[in-house]
Amino acid sequence: MERLIWENEISGVIVQVWEKEDRRELRFGNHIMQSVFSTVNTDSLVLPYTRFMLLGLLLCPEPNTVLHIGLGGGSIARWLHREFPRLQQTIIEVNSGVIEAAQRFFELPQDKRLRVLQGDATEIIPTLTEKFDLIILDAYTDFDRPEEVKGVEFLKNLSGCINYSGWLVGNAWTMTGDFMEQCEIWNSTFAQVLQASANQKGNVILFGSQIQHLPEKKNFEVTAKILKKQHRLDFQRMLRELQAVTFSF
Secondary structure: OEEEEEEEEEOOEEEEEEEEOOEEEEEOOOOOOOEEEEOOOOOOOOOHHHHHHOOHHHHOOOOOEEEEEOOOOOHHHHHHHHHOOOOEEEEEEOOHHHHHHHHHHOOOOOOOOEEEEEOOHHHHHHHOOOOEEEEEEOOOOOOOOOHHHOOHHHHHHHHOOEEEEEEEEEEEEHHHOOHHHHHHHHHHHOOEEEEEEOOOOOEEEEEEEOOOOOOOHHHHHHHHHHHHHHHOOOHHHHHOOEEEOOOOO
């Protein structure tokens, strides 16, 4: 049995926290799980797509700075905060209810290494002067990503916030019919674009960078083995899903 333990509505968006057995779920007024938190294994990443987004570490194994567009329950930010003690993270989240839920019910860390900015990312991004090693794009409404974060202008603005060897990691949803269009937009914005299917249908993770040449695949395999040992996630298995959007590597 599940029960609603918290609810808030801001600007027409219903933010809910549901609890059942050994987990909590963040939802936006429907049955779609925006984030899942295990109350018995708080260090785990329950949803597969969150683990696959961390394939960004294969491309940037030792990030110093990470920017998150969209917070949800903060699963990825919480994991990175624990695994990388010197990492500085910035989160942009438009909905104050989501921020409150993440801090109250999903154990989002609250310290100087994790800065949360409440506001519209399309307005905040052009004002940022800092460059980031990784940018995690995971902004969703109740059913899909907001249109404003899908467009060329926003991606170009994000590209301008990435360090020369950094990567943008985006959670794409294939069920809305515009996935190929999104791939084309990414290809027009970045010099390198990779993808990895996080599950049989639904989440495909896109990786974009302005670097001119990718490492050889054997280098990825070595890095995946090291990351698996360091962080206890099966990067080697996830690596098998990684491929170029328009060419093989």
